[in-house]
Amino acid sequence: MTTSATVWLLLCVLAPAVLGCVTLGLPRRAITARTLIALLGPVAAFIILAQHLATYGAASIESPAATPEIQWIPLLNMNLSFLADGLGGFFGLLVSGIGILIVLYARGYFGRDEASLYRFYPTLGFFTTAMMGIVLADSMLITVLFWELTSISSFLLIGWDRDDRHAVKLAMQAFFTTGLGGMFLMGGVLMFGFATGGDDGLWRWSDVLAQGAARIDPTNPLIIWSFVLMLFGAATKSAQWPFHYWLPGAMAAPTPVSAYLHSATMVKAGVFLTGRMFPVFAALDLWGAIIIPLGAFTMVLAALIALNQHDLKRIFAYTTVSQLGLLMCMYGLGSLTYHGHANIEWDITQIANHAFYKAPLFIIAGALGHYISRDITQLNGAIRKQPWMVITMLLAGYALAAGPGTISFQAKELFLYAIYHAQESIGSWWMLLMAMAAITAVCNVAIFVRLLTTLMGWPGGMKPAAAHHHDDHAHGHAEHEHGPWAQLIWIPGLVLVSLQYVGGIAPGLWAHWFAPLETNMVGEIPSALHAFMHPTLPLYVSLIAIAGGVVVGMSALMRGAIVDVHDRIYPALYWLSVTGGGRAFRVIQTGRFRNYIVFVLLAFLGAYVASMVLDPAMMNWPLTESPFEFVPGILLGAIICASAILMPIVQSRVVRVIILGSCGFSVVGMYLLYQAPDLALTQLMFEIISVILFVLVLRMLPDLKETDRASGRWWRFSLGTMTGLAIGWLTLVAAQSGEEPRLGEFFARHSYTGTEATAGRGGGGNNIVNVILVDFRGFDTLGEITVLGIAALGVFSLFPRRKPAPTELEFDDALVRGAAL
Amino acid sequence: MTISSPVLRNSMRLILPITLLYAMYAMLKGHNEPGGGFIGGMIFATAICTYRMSHGAAAQRRLMPVHPRILIFLGLGLALATSAIPLLLGQPFLRSAVGEFHLPFSSHPFHYASAMAFDLGVMLVVVGVAVGMITQLSEELE
Numbered sequence: 001m002t003t004s005a006t007v008w009l010l011l012c013v014l015a016p017a018v019l020g021c022v023t024l025g026l027p028r029r030a031i032t033a034r035t036l037i038a039l040l041g042p043v044a045a046f047i048i049l050a051q052h053l054a055t056y057g058a059a060s061i062e063s064p065a066a067t068p069e070i071q072w073i074p075l076l077n078m079n080l081s082f083l084a085d086g087l088g089g090f091f092g093l094l095v096s097g098i099g100i101l102i103v104l105y106a107r108g109y110f111g112r113d114e115a116s117l118y119r120f121y122p123t124l125g126f127f128t129t130a131m132m133g134i135v136l137a138d139s140m141l142i143t144v145l146f147w148e149l150t151s152i153s154s155f156l157l158i159g160w161d162r163d164d165r166h167a168v169k170l171a172m173q174a175f176f177t178t179g180l181g182g183m184f185l186m187g188g189v190l191m192f193g194f195a196t197g198g199d200d201g202l203w204r205w206s207d208v209l210a211q212g213a214a215r216i217d218p219t220n221p222l223i224i225w226s227f228v229l230m231l232f233g234a235a236t237k238s239a240q241w242p243f244h245y246w247l248p249g250a251m252a253a254p255t256p257v258s259a260y261l262h263s264a265t266m267v268k269a270g271v272f273l274t275g276r277m278f279p280v281f282a283a284l285d286l287w288g289a290i291i292i293p294l295g296a297f298t299m300v301l302a303a304l305i306a307l308n309q310h311d312l313k314r315i316f317a318y319t320t321v322s323q324l325g326l327l328m329c330m331y332g333l334g335s336l337t338y339h340g341h342a343n344i345e346w347d348i349t350q351i352a353n354h355a356f357y358k359a360p361l362f363i364i365a366g367a368l369g370h371y372i373s374r375d376i377t378q379l380n381g382a383i384r385k386q387p388w389m390v391i392t393m394l395l396a397g398y399a400l401a402a403g404p405g406t407i408s409f410q411a412k413e414l415f416l417y418a419i420y421h422a423q424e425s426i427g428s429w430w431m432l433l434m435a436m437a438a439i440t441a442v443c444n445v446a447i448f449v450r451l452l453t454t455l456m457g458w459p460g461g462m463k464p465a466a467a468h469h470h471d472d473h474a475h476g477h478a479e480h481e482h483g484p485w486a487q488l489i490w491i492p493g494l495v496l497v498s499l500q501y502v503g504g505i506a507p508g509l510w511a512h513w514f515a516p517l518e519t520n521m522v523g524e525i526p527s528a529l530h531a532f533m534h535p536t537l538p539l540y541v542s543l544i545a546i547a548g549g550v551v552v553g554m555s556a557l558m559r560g561a562i563v564d565v566h567d568r569i570y571p572a573l574y575w576l577s578v579t580g581g582g583r584a585f586r587v588i589q590t591g592r593f594r595n596y597i598v599f600v601l602l603a604f605l606g607a608y609v610a611s612m613v614l615d616p617a618m619m620n621w622p623l624t625e626s627p628f629e630f631v632p633g634i635l636l637g638a639i640i641c642a643s644a645i646l647m648p649i650v651q652s653r654v655v656r657v658i659i660l661g662s663c664g665f666s667v668v669g670m671y672l673l674y675q676a677p678d679l680a681l682t683q684l685m686f687e688i689i690s691v692i693l694f695v696l697v698l699r700m701l702p703d704l705k706e707t708d709r710a711s712g713r714w715w716r717f718s719l720g721t722m723t724g725l726a727i728g729w730l731t732l733v734a735a736q737s738g739e740e741p742r743l744g745e746f747f748a749r750h751s752y753t754g755t756e757a758t759a760g761r762g763g764g765g766n767n768i769v770n771v772i773l774v775d776f777r778g779f780d781t782l783g784e785i786t787v788l789g790i791a792a793l794g795v796f797s798l799f800p801r802r803k804p805a806p807t808e809l810e811f812d813d814a815l816v817r818g819a820a821l
Numbered sequence: 822m823t824i825s826s827p828v829l830r831n832s833m834r835l836i837l838p839i840t841l842l843y844a845m846y847a848m849l850k851g852h853n854e855p856g857g858g859f860i861g862g863m864i865f866a867t868a869i870c871t872y873r874m875s876h877g878a879a880a881q882r883r884l885m886p887v888h889p890r891i892l893i894f895l896g897l898g899l900a901l902a903t904s905a906i907p908l909l910l911g912q913p914f915l916r917s918a919v920g921e922f923h924l925p926f927s928s929h930p931f932h933y934a935s936a937m938a939f940d941l942g943v944m945l946v947v948v949g950v951a952v953g954m955i956t957q958l959s960e961e962l963e
Binding site for chain 2: 678688693765766778779789796
């Protein structure tokens with residue numbers, strides 16, 4: 001592979017965002033052009049990636065081939081290169097492919113709403129790019145970077161309805177939860193990099209896959225912790241219990257967003273990450289011990305909650321959580337062995353399966369909500385109103401129920417086989433897992449049966465409750481559009497769900513597409529026919545689940561709408577931090593400088609004592625030469641000391657400022673005596689300006705109360721004395737020259753011309769102070785002037801400018817003119 | 822804050838141009854002799870403030886017709902641009918270019934370091950901050 005491959009994949013990642021931004025340049029009315037340009041982004045990404053995979057082949061785990069690196073920030077081990085192996089390549093195709101359909105669907109969903117489309121396509125492009133970045137990046141840190149970008153872009157998309165405070169709150173909830181996970185992920189990646197050797201460590205996924213097994217010590221606590229941290233990131237993104245609350249909350253987003261982010265792509269980022277970690281970390285004992293129970297519990301819990309919901313989007317959100325739990329559990333079971341093989345087969349097919357039915361379900365849920373209602377009790381007999389939408393939904397619902405004839409059926413069989421095979425490693429625990437999987441399957445089938453009976457208007461379907469509760473927070477629906485564009489509101493769903501039936505009816509064709517991408521496979525993909533011809537325990541479990549699902553679905557049980565208790569986690573945390581923060585604020589932020597200074601000085605003294613304990617050499621008498629040699633220096637020092645002692649004694653503030661000034665000017669003299677003209681000049685100017693500023697500010701301060709000053713005076717006096725002594729001591733210690741050459745000598749040598757130590761580069765100046773300021777320590781100076789600027793902006797905003805009255809100005813002018821004459 | 826002392830007012834008309842010139846000189850020579858952007862900016866700001874004391878706020882506004890915050894923005898922008906331009910040339914952030922060039926009609930080579938532009942940015946910020954704070958506070962008092 002050449003560098004051009006890297007550039008092409010970079011283009012592939014950036015295309016959606018760039019073209020999304022291009023649409024901003026179009027006039028608002030140009031809806032068709034806007035849609036087509038926005039469409040180009042994911043189309044380009046899909047084509048480039050497919051071309052890349054066709055040219056170089058999806059590299060297998062044995063030889064993970066990343067594209068050559070382009071240096072970006074080598075110091076941080078962040079360089080641009082891409083890894084389009086089976087997993088990454090598949091996810092890239094999934095993200096860009098569904099992205100194409102979602103661009104079209106959004107056109108149908110928003111109709112002719114110009115303002116929404118104007119805002120939607122750039123944001124969607126931003127998200128698509130972020131997602132492509134996660135799945136294709138080779139540098140682990142760049143994956144983290146894009147990971148956070150998906151959190152940001154999904155925040156924008158969930159809080160789409162900016163006037164709806166509830167939606168904004170839910171967007172914050174999602175951002176907080178997934179962003180926190182991103183922090184953990186970053187910690188995990190950094191820890192992993194340092195645990196494997198710092199700068200020579202493993203910072204690229206391709207290196208991790210190639211050398212990970214050999215270079216990782218599974219007993220090293222750093223490695224174990226880095227795994228735990230990364231898994232935390234994956235679990236929050238993929239909505240595992242107890243963090244799953246953000247995903248149903250994210251349903252406040254418009255349906256194109258839910259169909260894209262919250263079913264097919266972003267929530268799968270955690271599964272993707274788990275898949276990336278799988279080849280390396282599966283050797284850890286913790287892998288299965290954490291992931292299997294976590295995934296299985298999430299799977300059952302969410303399936304049960306899904307059954308007790310009425311809003312279509314919430315039903316599908318909880319089944320998504322359930323399916324994500326299942327996928328995590330699948331990777332967890334993969335760490336076990338069965339007849340010497342890893343207990344995982346066709347994992348990418350299992351991931352694809354979910355996307356291919358869940359996104360259509362969301363798409364049609366949005367469409368039905370647009371035309372009728374999203375509340376399932378309001379949808380009785382909907383087939384008579386919207387036949388095509390209902391047929392598409394039922395096709396996808398059949399896949400949700402994992403009925404034979406869909407790839408979903410085979411995926412479920414593979415999962416059940418994995419549980420069945422796990423008995424070799426985990427003993428009778430497999431029965432518990434099998435029961436959990438069966439309960440999940442019963443719930444999914446029951447949901448499909450309910451959808452079927454309700455939408456068709458058959459007996460046993462859901463009926464409107466007596467008290468009409470309209471749960472459809474629709475998004476500003478304009479009047480319905482007609483014509484071919486309007487049909488885009490359901491066609492993308494049909495396109496996607498048809499892939500389910502391709503896999504179910506023609507597994508050979510499916511295998512032809514997916515086998516090159518699969519990295520974990522031993523046998524052929526099982527066909528439904530084969531499963532029925534050679535029945536094993538998993539098939540019986542499936543059949544029992546289907547029968548049980550039909551019974552539960554038809555029965556009158558569990559037909560209410562419940563509130564998930566986990567929805568309270570974030571509000572409770574929010575309340576805690578706001579209330580607790582408020583309390584802490586009132587205790588700490590007294591608004592009195594004296595208290596703040598006490599905090600600062602105490603912290604300083606504490607740090608001082610701690611460093612004394614750590615390095616007893618600091619307690620040695622620091623004076624090696626006699627201090628009483630240079631008479632002018634002693635005189636100036638006496639003035640400085642005298643003014644410092646006078647400061648607390650004098651009462652008037654203005655006098656204090658003057659004394660402070662005299663102290664400062666004596667320091668100027670000191671600098672001159674010791675031949676530091678730069679410092680002297682700076683100090684001089686600084687003293688002038690600070691005295692002016694002090695005098696100005698002091699006039700605005702209220703007078704101090706005498707009683708206020710008296711209390712605790714001796715305590716403050718001793719604190720001040722101790723701090724003064726400590727700082728004086730520190731100055732003397734710092735002036736000691738140790739074994740090493742002084743820093744000053746280094747700068748003096750390199751100020752004009754460089755040596756080997758600075759790679760032959762000097763600052764090109766003779767004034768060491770200034771060369772340090774603008775060259776050696778230029779970064780500090782840049783930061784300092786930024787701080788200065790911010791401080792000045794603070795002053796400007798503290799005292800908002802008042803336009804001087806014109807008469808006053810004229811009077812002033814006249815005065816000056818008169819003076820000039 | 823107008824001090825109506827004729828002595829100060831008249832001497833200021835002489836002092837001001839010299840001080841401003843010296844401030845520029847200190848900034849430009851800073852790389853090789855005492856001076857630099859920070860000091861130059863301080864001297865510049867002190868001169869402006871003294872002028873404001875002697876001639877009044879309106880005269881100072883005429884002398885410096887831009888709002889100080891514009892200077893801060895310009896200075897920060899210049900410093901950031903100088904720091905970032907090396908990135909475009911494939912050099913590390915803040916790498917300073919050092920060299921010599923010949924002015925026309927002069928046989929003496931002119932030594933320069935691109936850090937000078939950075940220094941100019943520092944000076945603009947310092948002038949903006951010092952003058953801005955002082956004018957804002959004194960306007961508040963008036």
